[in-house]
Amino acid sequence: MSIPSHSSKFKSFLDLTRAHFIIVWPVIFLSGLFMAFEGYGSFDWRITIKAVLISTLGFEAAFILNDIVDIEYDKRDVDWNITKYWRPFGSRPLASGDIGKGSAQFLFAFLLVLVAGLIYTLPTPNRYYLYAIMAYTFSMEYFYQVKKRTQRLPVAQLLGRTDFMMFAAAGYLCYGRPDTALFLYCLFFYTLAEIHLGINDLSDYNNDIERELKTVTTMYGTKGNLRWIIIFTALHVCLSVPFFVYMGGVSLAGFAFGIVMLSYICQRLRRDTSPDEARRVVPLFHLTLLIYMVSIIIGSALAL
Secondary structure: OOOOOOOOHHHHHHHHHOHHHOOHHHHHHHHHHHHHHHHHOOOOHHHHHHHHHHHHHHHHHHHHHHHHHOHHHHOOOOOOHHHHHHOOOOOOHHHHOOOOHHHHHHHHHHHHHHHHHHHHOOOOOHHHHHHHHHHHHHHHHHHHHHHOOOOOOOHHHHHHOHHHHHHHHHHHHOOOOOOHHHHHHHHHHHHHHHHHHHHHHHHOHHHHHHHOOOOHHHHHHHHHHHHHHHHHHHHHHHHHHHHHHHHOHHHHHHHHHHHHHHHHHHHHHHHOOOHHHHHHHHHHHHHHHHHHHHHHHHHHHHHO
16 A cells, blocks of 8 residues: 655645644643642743643654654555544655655744753753653653564553653643642553553554554454453552542542543453454543643642
């Protein structure tokens, strides 16, 4: 099957950066930041603007790194349904050649420099926390993409998604310090990230077979992937209770909504573990994630 291609460089750039999701990354980041505002002082516009820029540019850089590392593997894709969800015009511009690898590498490096410069403007020791997280998350993104090509156990999945967890933690550490609230937030977010990974792996099952990648689904089958999602959903509920009890108020209401939605997603996948059904529930998961984050932001803002 041929790789979808666009003659427009602008459309290719939007696909490379998954531009239609751009609002999500600062919302995740701000959920942690607003928790820190509540725990360590008051709202700060300058820190907020910097956090929005750091999170947006940093996550876009991670997307570009993902495509650079996987450029040859993405050429093997046979199922474009999930690609059309993640990319506004449904193409993989590096794999198709619409954007050259050198151009993508330059853009990745440019974004890293911008993010590093923005981080430097944060107060100490917060800037050093974020530099450490920046180094860890980009290294772990590379590890995740490469390790799942040869592994026999789901090491890439268990370690790799800590990068998403640390991205969320970085929002908190723009203003706060490592503490109990951050630890509880990380437990909440890590289990959520593993549920996300399971659903994504299931939705991309056909492509991962062609790529010969060792994902949860290709190693353990669709039923094994379902067990992964259910186990991490159960862990998510248990480990998130102390976090949302700590947060209280609006955040607790958001948690209740999230549990209902995650339970509904699990029920749908129990009835149908096909990649098509997984693709249909991906937007429901993203809605759940967004409600979680917004409820945390509102809850912390009201407590300021």
